[in-house]
Amino acid sequence: MPDPHVAAVGTSPFGRTELTGRDLFSAAVAEAFEGGPDPAEVVDAMYVGNQSESYEHQIMYGTLLAEWCGLRHVPSERVEGCAAAGALALRHAVEDVRSGRRDAVLACGVEKMTAGGTAGATNALSAAFDRALEQRSGVTAPSQYALLAQRYLHDTDATERDLARIAVKNHANAAANPRAQFQRETDVETVLDSDYVSPPLKLFDCAPVTDGAAVVLVANADVAARFDDGDDRPPVRVAGVGAGANNIGVADRNLTFVEGAHEAATEAYDEAGVEAADVDIAEVHDAFTISEALLAEAAGLAPRGRGYESALPPAERSDGWTDTHLSTSGGLKARGHPIGATGLAQAVEAYEQLTGTATPERQVADATTALLINEGGVADAVTVAHVLTT
Amino acid sequence: MPDPHVAAVGTSPFGRTELTGRDLFSAAVAEAFEGGPDPAEVVDAMYVGNQSESYEHQIMYGTLLAEWCGLRHVPSERVEGCAAAGALALRHAVEDVRSGRRDAVLACGVEKMTAGGTAGATNALSAAFDRALEQRSGVTAPSQYALLAQRYLHDTDATERDLARIAVKNHANAAANPRAQFQRETDVETVLDSDYVSPPLKLFDCAPVTDGAAVVLVANADVAARFDDGDDRPPVRVAGVGAGANNIGVADRNLTFVEGAHEAATEAYDEAGVEAADVDIAEVHDAFTISEALLAEAAGLAPRGRGYESALPPAERSDGWTDTHLSTSGGLKARGHPIGATGLAQAVEAYEQLTGTATPERQVADATTALLINEGGVADAVTVAHVLTT
Numbered sequence: 001m002p003d004p005h006v007a008a009v010g011t012s013p014f015g016r017t018e019l020t021g022r023d024l025f026s027a028a029v030a031e032a033f034e035g036g037p038d039p040a041e042v043v044d045a046m047y048v049g050n051q052s053e054s055y056e057h058q059i060m061y062g063t064l065l066a067e068w069c070g071l072r073h074v075p076s077e078r079v080e081g082c083a084a085a086g087a088l089a090l091r092h093a094v095e096d097v098r099s100g101r102r103d104a105v106l107a108c109g110v111e112k113m114t115a116g117g118t119a120g121a122t123n124a125l126s127a128a129f130d131r132a133l134e135q136r137s138g139v140t141a142p143s144q145y146a147l148l149a150q151r152y153l154h155d156t157d158a159t160e161r162d163l164a165r166i167a168v169k170n171h172a173n174a175a176a177n178p179r180a181q182f183q184r185e186t187d188v189e190t191v192l193d194s195d196y197v198s199p200p201l202k203l204f205d206c207a208p209v210t211d212g213a214a215v216v217l218v219a220n221a222d223v224a225a226r227f228d229d230g231d232d233r234p235p236v237r238v239a240g241v242g243a244g245a246n247n248i249g250v251a252d253r254n255l256t257f258v259e260g261a262h263e264a265a266t267e268a269y270d271e272a273g274v275e276a277a278d279v280d281i282a283e284v285h286d287a288f289t290i291s292e293a294l295l296a297e298a299a300g301l302a303p304r305g306r307g308y309e310s311a312l313p314p315a316e317r318s319d320g321w322t323d324t325h326l327s328t329s330g331g332l333k334a335r336g337h338p339i340g341a342t343g344l345a346q347a348v349e350a351y352e353q354l355t356g357t358a359t360p361e362r363q364v365a366d367a368t369t370a371l372l373i374n375e376g377g378v379a380d381a382v383t384v385a386h387v388l389t390t
Numbered sequence: 391m392p393d394p395h396v397a398a399v400g401t402s403p404f405g406r407t408e409l410t411g412r413d414l415f416s417a418a419v420a421e422a423f424e425g426g427p428d429p430a431e432v433v434d435a436m437y438v439g440n441q442s443e444s445y446e447h448q449i450m451y452g453t454l455l456a457e458w459c460g461l462r463h464v465p466s467e468r469v470e471g472c473a474a475a476g477a478l479a480l481r482h483a484v485e486d487v488r489s490g491r492r493d494a495v496l497a498c499g500v501e502k503m504t505a506g507g508t509a510g511a512t513n514a515l516s517a518a519f520d521r522a523l524e525q526r527s528g529v530t531a532p533s534q535y536a537l538l539a540q541r542y543l544h545d546t547d548a549t550e551r552d553l554a555r556i557a558v559k560n561h562a563n564a565a566a567n568p569r570a571q572f573q574r575e576t577d578v579e580t581v582l583d584s585d586y587v588s589p590p591l592k593l594f595d596c597a598p599v600t601d602g603a604a605v606v607l608v609a610n611a612d613v614a615a616r617f618d619d620g621d622d623r624p625p626v627r628v629a630g631v632g633a634g635a636n637n638i639g640v641a642d643r644n645l646t647f648v649e650g651a652h653e654a655a656t657e658a659y660d661e662a663g664v665e666a667a668d669v670d671i672a673e674v675h676d677a678f679t680i681s682e683a684l685l686a687e688a689a690g691l692a693p694r695g696r697g698y699e700s701a702l703p704p705a706e707r708s709d710g711w712t713d714t715h716l717s718t719s720g721g722l723k724a725r726g727h728p729i730g731a732t733g734l735a736q737a738v739e740a741y742e743q744l745t746g747t748a749t750p751e752r753q754v755a756d757a758t759t760a761l762l763i764n765e766g767g768v769a770d771a772v773t774v775a776h777v778l779t780t
Contacts, residue, residue, distance in 0.1 A: 020522070045633075050564060053443055059517045060472050063771045067637040073653065075633035077478055077772070080468040082450050088467055092482075099489045127449045132410070135447065243435075243465035247457040248450060263463065263491065381453045382467070 004097040005224035006236040006321035006388065007104065009348045010384030013211040014336035015181040021056055021364070022068045024213035024338075029069050029109070032215050036227045039069050042219070044102040046076035047092045049085030049109040049340035054124040056112055065108060079306035083287065084376030085109060086214065086343025093218035094386070101339070104219035109341030111211045121209045128377050130248050142206055144250055144378040147199035149290040151255040153200060158308035160200050163289040164191035165278070167204045169311035170286065174330025176361035181210055181336030199344040205289040207331075214345040233355045234368040235295055240274070242267030246380040247336045253379075256305075260297035260380025261373055264355040268371070269287040269300075272387035275299035279324045279387075280367035281353045283346035285375040286331040295373050298328060299385075324371075325364050328353060341376035343384065349387045394487040395614035396626040397494065397607040398422040398736045404602040404726035405571040411446055411502040412458045414603035414728075418498070419459050422605050426617045432522035433734050434492040434607070436466035437482045439475030439499040439730035442629060443512040450502075455498060456575045459726030471678065472490050472518040474766030475603065476733025476772035481484060483608035484628045484776070499731030503599045511599045515729070531677070532596055534640055534768040536588035537678040541645040546684050548698035550590050553679040554581035557594045557723055560676065564720025566751030568676065569738070571600055571726030595679040597721075600729035602728030604735040623745045629642050630664070630777035636770040643769075646695075650770025651688035651763055657689075658761070662777035666690035669755040671743045673736035675765040676721040686716060688698055689775075714761075718743060718752050733764035733774065740778045 008029030012024040012046045019027070033039055040165060050061040060063065062076035079088040086109035088358035119250035125141050134144075137339035147323055152158060170299035191204035217227070224235060244260030244267070246253060276299060284295035302309065303320030314323040329335040329349035332342060350370035352358040368390045400421030402414040425428055439449040445464070448454065452466035469478040476499035483495035503511045515531050522536075536673035542548060558578055564570035581594035607617070614625060634650030634657070636643060659665060666689060674685035692699065693710030704713040719725040719739035722732060740760035742748040758780045766772035 022522070051449060053517050055520055057517050059441065059470060060767050060771060063472060063635060063638045063767060064520060066635060067639075072637050073635050075635050075772075078470040079522070080449060080470055081452060095485075095489070095491070099485070100484070127443050127447050130454060131446055131448045132412070245453060245456060245463050245465050247462050248453045249457075260463070345530045375455060377450050381450060382465075 001098055002220040004094045004218050004237065004238045005221060006351050007219040007224040007227040007350045008036060010181050010215050011345060011348055014179060014338065015211050017211045018356065021110045022064065024112065024211060025068065025108060025110045027293065028213040028215045032217055033238065035229065039071055042104045042220050042223050042226065042295065043071055043074055044104055045096060045105045045165045046071065046074060047089035048076065048078045048109060049089040049343060051080060051082055051085055051111055051339040052124045054116060061110065074180040074217045074227045081326045081382040083339045083342055084374045084382040085340040086376035086385055087372065087386065090216060090343060090347060090386060091241050091384055094241055096222055097218050100326050101362040104217060107216045107218060107344060109344040110213040111246060111338035112211050113338060115125040118209055119234065134249055142201055143198040145288040145290060146201045147250055148255050148294065148379060149200050150256035152290055152293065155256055156308065157306040158293065160192065161188060162308040163205055164309035166289040167294050170327050170331040170333040173328050173362050174334030176359050177330050177335060180330045180334055181362065182334045183209060188305050192345050201288055207287045207312045207333050207337035210336035210338040212336055212341045214331055214341040214348055216344050216347045218244055218334055234390035236351050236354045237389055239389045240268035240272030242385040244380060246379050248377055250378050251286055256294065258294050258298040260378045260383040261295055261375065264383040264385035265299040265373060268385040268387045270390060274387060277322050278369045279322060279371045280369050281325045281328050281350065281364050282371040283327060283349050284373045286333050287337060289333065292326060294379065296362060299371060299373060329365060346372040346374060347386065354390050391488055391491065392490050394484045394608050394609040394628045395611060396628065396737065396741050397609040397614040397617045398426060399741045400605050401569050401735060401738055402603040404502045404569060404600050404728065407601045409601065411500045412454065413459065414601060415455050415498060415500045418605045422607055424589060425619065429461055432494045432613050432616065433461055433496045434494055435466055435486060436461065436464060436498060437479035437498045437731060438466065438468045439479040440468055441470060441472055441475055441501060441729040444515045445505060451500065469774040472766035472771040473675065473729045473732055473772055474764050475730040477764030477776065480606060480733060480737060481774055482774060483632050484631055487608050487610055488736040494607060494613040497606045497608060497734060499734040500603040501728035501730045502601050502603050503728060508599055519527065524639055532588040532591055535678040535680060536591045538645050538684065538769060539590050540712065542680055542683065546695040546698065547648055548683065550582065552577060552698040553595055553735065554578045555701035556679040556682050557581045560717050560721040560723040563718050563752050564724030566749050567720050567725060568669055568741065569719040569723055571598060572724045589615040591678055597723050597727035599678045600726035600728040602726055602731045604731040604738055606734050606737045624780035626741055626744045627779055628776055629779045630662030632775040634770060634773040638767055638771050640768050646684065648684050648770045650686040651685055653687040654773040654775035655761065655763060658775040658777045662779060664759055664777060667712050668758050668759045669712060669761045671715045671718050671740065671754050672716060672761040673719060673739050674763045676717055678725050679723065682716060682721065684741035689763060691763060715754050718748065718754060736762040736764060737776065744778060744780050
């Protein structure tokens, strides 16, 4: 079975931009292939994670982007699972290379969210909830996640201040990440003083609306070698993949244990032959601060009810925690959350950490194992996990 | 490598219905699993072809439908390539079973198109064209295909009457297909007298707007055996898969040779170890009558410039034609064209023909090999081909 490698990565600027979706994509592709072979020489197939036709009245994003980067006859396909679309694209690329069917596959994510403002994005995102049973109640992404947070604060020792610390930690990481949307720090009082969006979640508990694109070229060893720039960096392998799911609505869910993420992470660990304790860095889907706490627990990085300690230095956390560093990129919260691109932006951070090319301020020393968890819908309606190793 | 079989198929009613997307899906699933094991006992993953969030303000259709049929924790994913989405879902199911990663995968397609009327559907479909370069010119699906038809009539001996004969033949087939939207015949004069939508294409050259769902359970031999009802029918295998592509816009295309379909069909033939001459029945993507002519040529069933003879009995066609029967279901033209479901409806027809369970009026005697070509965008922007054999 060919071993899938991360051969190259790239991102566009993240944030509020004047760029269209295809131009965001071009920026990401340009970075990934700079100094390497042309896309047309190596790419056998493409998958594009993209959430919304509402943002740009554009479907067929696979074909559009293949043509846009000169891959006219390369089969390219859009995949959609709301915010998990990026990891779905990555998973297809990995499976295609593993099966030997393709030598190199470009996993892409792109989202142009800001044109319609926050209201436009909120409306577009509401399409991820059940039209018949939830949308008609007026639910939004923050109000759905607020249900999880209310229950979590009720069931555990966590406080709103603990959630605020997660936001502060992720802003500090983003301040050291040139790819981040918010390259600035914040403090606990600022987070706590920000307006409630849906109690207990405040503005600074929420990931922003973001324009952005990210690409990851997944390739077998031969093609990956063509991107080797002669340094001594270890190759990065995609060693494990897992998928989990839950029902789309929250009414019949365990609100404080994210089952789908637990299944996905467990499957990815098993495939990679690692355990939670081996994970040096984890990019988890912190669409809201509560998510980071819940996903740390679901992935076995934290004991049940203690995931909210993710912002503490490893030595200060409760027994049962691993030494994992979470959301070193700044996470969705501060690196930004361009829906279809987020799962691939997570992989870009893992690639930088595992190759030792992250900025010194956020580089985790000797990182060899990374966990990615990308989700769509409320928490685990769709979950995809990847384990990357050197 | 496990051999992927078509274990079960089902469709909803096709046409203008009062059913929502999820209810259409339920009808298709109910048929497929009637008398067999429950979906929850056998389905390991789902793929859902669905084009539009515009029709129902609903994304995450994978998760929604998994929950809807009791598959709460089964990973399910939406794939999108406009009208090729159904075959993309089928292809993923086939590849998952081939690789041994899954034992049984449900490929689903669903589209609820009629709620917004023809104008709503036309607007939704226009999202399949390039937003920056084509949509702003006011193009629609009929006007794009009319460009291909104009060129074809100019370059070949074909006439509008020849195209009309394709519509008449497909209506006659649909009249014998209980699954079809239009179960009634028409005649050449009626087609020729219908209003121009975009010259030379008239109303009766165009596939209709359709609500509908179709599902195909792809499984390895062990699971497929659980659906065996004890008759002597041969098992149906998915013997070959192919994918092709072209740029999204028509400006830089060969208008009369559908390159992507040629590539896709050739790849599928090669995988299956068959040739065009072996194909007994072909369901090709006749979104417009011109498409059937073009695709017969691209797939090697007809000599170049003679695909318009597809409505003639095999013995009356030009030299170089195979004996293939085209669109025995009635095709998109008369069976109906629920965008995301069409590729799977093609597979349902192939299953019926290869198992000898089509209605006697349209059953092709001793059919053993079927070709499916499903496309998205104008002609071959996305093309997926499958070869099914007994």
